[in-house]
Structure formats: C-alpha cells, structure tokens
Amino acid sequence: MRLSSVSFRYSRRGPWVLRDVELTLDPGSVIEVTGRNGAGKSTLLRLLAGIMPTSRGTIAGRPGVVGYAPDVFPVGQPFTVIGYLEHMSRIRGVSLASTEELAVRLNATHLLGQPLGDLSKGSAQKVGLIQSLMAPPDLLILDEPFAGLDQQTRAELPLIIDEIAASGGIVVVSDHQNQLQNFPGADHWLVEDGAVTSRSGERSQVSAPPDGAETRQAPPSPDGMETPRPSASPSQGDRQPPISQPFAPQSGEGARQVVIEVLVDADDADEIEQKLRADGYLTRRTS
Amino acid sequence: MIHLVRFKLAAYARSHRLLQPMIGLTVMLILFYSTLIPPGSELSSYADSAGLLIVVFAWASRGLLDTEPPTQRLISMTAARGPVREITAGLISALVVNLGMAAIAIVMPLIHGFAAMPVPADLMRGIGLHVLSLSVGTALGALASNAILPSPAVSMLVLFGGYVALLLISLTPVGRFSVPVVLWMRAANEGALDGALPGLAAAALFWAAAGMVFYVRLRRTRP
Numbered sequence: 001m002r003l004s005s006v007s008f009r010y011s012r013r014g015p016w017v018l019r020d021v022e023l024t025l026d027p028g029s030v031i032e033v034t035g036r037n038g039a040g041k042s043t044l045l046r047l048l049a050g051i052m053p054t055s056r057g058t059i060a061g062r063p064g065v066v067g068y069a070p071d072v073f074p075v076g077q078p079f080t081v082i083g084y085l086e087h088m089s090r091i092r093g094v095s096l097a098s099t100e101e102l103a104v105r106l107n108a109t110h111l112l113g114q115p116l117g118d119l120s121k122g123s124a125q126k127v128g129l130i131q132s133l134m135a136p137p138d139l140l141i142l143d144e145p146f147a148g149l150d151q152q153t154r155a156e157l158p159l160i161i162d163e164i165a166a167s168g169g170i171v172v173v174s175d176h177q178n179q180l181q182n183f184p185g186a187d188h189w190l191v192e193d194g195a196v197t198s199r200s201g202e203r204s205q206v207s208a209p210p211d212g213a214e215t216r217q218a219p220p221s222p223d224g225m226e227t228p229r230p231s232a233s234p235s236q237g238d239r240q241p242p243i244s245q246p247f248a249p250q251s252g253e254g255a256r257q258v259v260i261e262v263l264v265d266a267d268d269a270d271e272i273e274q275k276l277r278a279d280g281y282l283t284r285r286t287s
Numbered sequence: 288m289i290h291l292v293r294f295k296l297a298a299y300a301r302s303h304r305l306l307q308p309m310i311g312l313t314v315m316l317i318l319f320y321s322t323l324i325p326p327g328s329e330l331s332s333y334a335d336s337a338g339l340l341i342v343v344f345a346w347a348s349r350g351l352l353d354t355e356p357p358t359q360r361l362i363s364m365t366a367a368r369g370p371v372r373e374i375t376a377g378l379i380s381a382l383v384v385n386l387g388m389a390a391i392a393i394v395m396p397l398i399h400g401f402a403a404m405p406v407p408a409d410l411m412r413g414i415g416l417h418v419l420s421l422s423v424g425t426a427l428g429a430l431a432s433n434a435i436l437p438s439p440a441v442s443m444l445v446l447f448g449g450y451v452a453l454l455l456i457s458l459t460p461v462g463r464f465s466v467p468v469v470l471w472m473r474a475a476n477e478g479a480l481d482g483a484l485p486g487l488a489a490a491a492l493f494w495a496a497a498g499m500v501f502y503v504r505l506r507r508t509r510p
Binding site for chain 1: 290291293294297298301302355356357358359361362363364365366367368369370507508510
C-alpha cells in the first residue's frame, strides 16, 4: 500500500491538514501514529481506510478487507450489542462465531445483551474493536483503541494486533497514550504540521499470550537497539523527532524554547509524561 | 449491500423516526379524503396527493439518512468495502421507505376516500405520479440530510424551502424544465395527463436523478 504525494484539506479554501505525504505500508507492518490533538492523526487514518478521498495525490494498493475502529464508538443506536454485531457480521459476510470468540478475548461476553446506549466508554470501545476485527482484516485501522479499556483488554489488544500483523495484515494505530511504544517491530509515526515523520524508539518484547502463541520481535541491532522495520517508511522530511534531541532549550539570539517545570502527583506521572511525549514535547523527571 | 440496507431500515424503524413522516402522511391523507372524491375525479385526486406528498417523502428520506450517527457511517463504509456502497445503500433504504408510504397513499383512498373505484388506467397513472413524487422527495431529503447540512435549522429550511421553491418555479414559464409538480396537477385536472406525462415524467426523473448524483458527489467529501 502506497501513499504518493497525498495532501488533504476539508474544504477548498480550508487549511491543509496533510501535505505531500509519501508513505509505504508493507504487509505485516505495525505502525503507531502519534501527534498532538488536532494534528491530523484521525484524518490520516480515515484516508488510509478509504473513507475519504485525498485532495491531492493517490493511495494505491489498499487491501480489500479493512477493519476500522473509531476513537469514540457511536452508542446512540437502537440495538443491543449482539443485535448490532449480528448486523455487522452479515454486512461483512462472516459468521457470528468469530464475533463471539472475539467477545471472549476482549472480555465482552457480559455486554452482548445490553443496549448500546447503556455502555460505558470502555465497553463501547470493545464493541468497536470487535466489529473491526470480525472479518480478519488485511488493513486494521484503530483510532485511540486503548482509551477506557480495562487492564485485561489492554493487555490482549497488542496480542491481537501482533497476530494480524503476523498473518500479513497491516495495522495502523493512533495511540495518544503510547501503549504501543514498546511494541516489537513497530514503526512510530509522528503527525505534525501537516507532515508525517518517523520516530524510532526503544522496543521490547510483547508479553507472550496465555495460550503460548508466538509473538514477533524485531531483531536487535549490534548496538542493542532493535532495527526499525523497513516495511512502513515515511519518506517525507528529514526532521529529527523531538525526543531524540538533547534536553536543553535553544539559547542565544532568537531562542524560541523554554523549560517549564510542572509538579504532578506521582500516580499520574507516567500518564502525563506519555501524553506530553506523544504531543512532541521533551520531558525529564527530577523526583 | 442488501444487508446494509436492512441494517439501515432496522435502525430507522427501531429509532421511531418513522413516526414523524407517518404522522405527516396521515394528516395529509385525512385532509385529502375527509370528504368522498366523486366518481371521475380519482386521477385528479391522485395527482394532488403526489404533488403535496413530496415534502413528506423528503422528510422521511432525511430522517432515515440521519438515523445513523456520523461515526457509524464511517464504520459502515469500511464494512461494506467502500463509501459508494454505503451511500447507495442509504438512498435505496430511503426509496424503500418512501415506496411503502406511497403505497399507503395509493391504497388508502381505495378503502376510504373514493366514492367509486378508479378505472385501472387511472390507478396506474396515479401510481406513476407517486413514483415521480417519491423520487423527487428522496433526492430533496438526501440533500437536506445531516451529512450534507449538519445544522438542523438549515436542514429544515432547505427541506421545506426547497419544496416551496419547487412549487413556485413550476408555476412559472420555466416550470416544465423544473420539477413540474403544478403542471402534472393541472394536466390531471384538465384530463390531458396522457399527452403530457412523458415530458413531465422525464423532467421530474431528471431532477430527481440529478439531485441524487449531486448528493453522492457531495458525500465523497462529507462521509
């Protein structure tokens, strides 16, 4: 799948959300997309999913079966969970058995009889994930899938992503919470100022699934860092990601960076640090 | 696509949004047939019914297309393997609902409303006029739907204003080139419908098709 000179804006006179994006996504790739709010992550995902046409440029080689889970699942629909999933399985032409299996894996069997309107955010998120996975996707697009999920599902989702990638599917995840930061072999894209740039970070092994299924891990490089997978390669721009820059403000004439110290509760430190890093800021703990 | 159409119809029926245009249809039919239509005036009555029910068909079409939340439309697009299928399924669903409502509008006066049964030819002409009406109404409702006009106030203004504009334009000399609502009412009243029907039908169907094509085109950038 290839994006060639893709640009997008929502109206003819509106600002460009994405400009001249060049991307290649090969089968089996897992991509974590980060960026500040309003940077264009969801727009990029919708373009990849084929929901919206590009304003300029082309997207070629999109796989046939696309799974899409939005950031907020629309619960305002007059169905029970199982009724909704039955409709979705018929539309996708798959049996309901795969849906029930997914419900077990995502700890959602107790939700099946509930009206969609009664679901909490996390429960609704599970329904969105199930519908996106019920037909084994060749391209899986997940927009903030970890938001509101319980611990069990939060642990299970990377394993499902890993299985899809292992079977040749492409997985693109908008992940403001950096849950896939350490996903083995994943590429990390930063959407910023209309561009998509690569971020390389530390990677570690995904914990083994309960049934002992294999997980993939990118081979480590000689310097101990895992080698970035070449399959998904943003080719636009040569800007270095902020996280790789030295933690020091620019100084001298025309300096435009400052250090702000923020005091937070210890329990919230991880989450806040992840959000700041996802937004492209440098962080350092001093406690 | 048939399963996506069923999904949309099921959501529409369960949401009770169907009640609004059904109440409108019922009120219209009560007004039309509160007094018995004398023998020989059945076609004229059908022509008036078809012309005035356009706004009800548009209301039903808009309501059906607005039933799915915007994010669900995105999900349906990927599930159906493409936006065009989702958009087409929406229009088909709206046409199905309006066909049902048109059937009620045609059958009800046969039960109560006409003093005598119309001749089969007039019945067929009446059916044909209602098909024109529901086609135009479906297109008008689609263009006033949430995906195209997110503001409910603007949407209602376009729906009812659009219908009034159709009536007014069809009164002018260029009416035969627009949706010729008033012209088909006049022709039916004057007993000259057979000669005028091909041209009137062509104009009405052209504008209905143009409206639907315009809707599909707009939806490409308004998923």
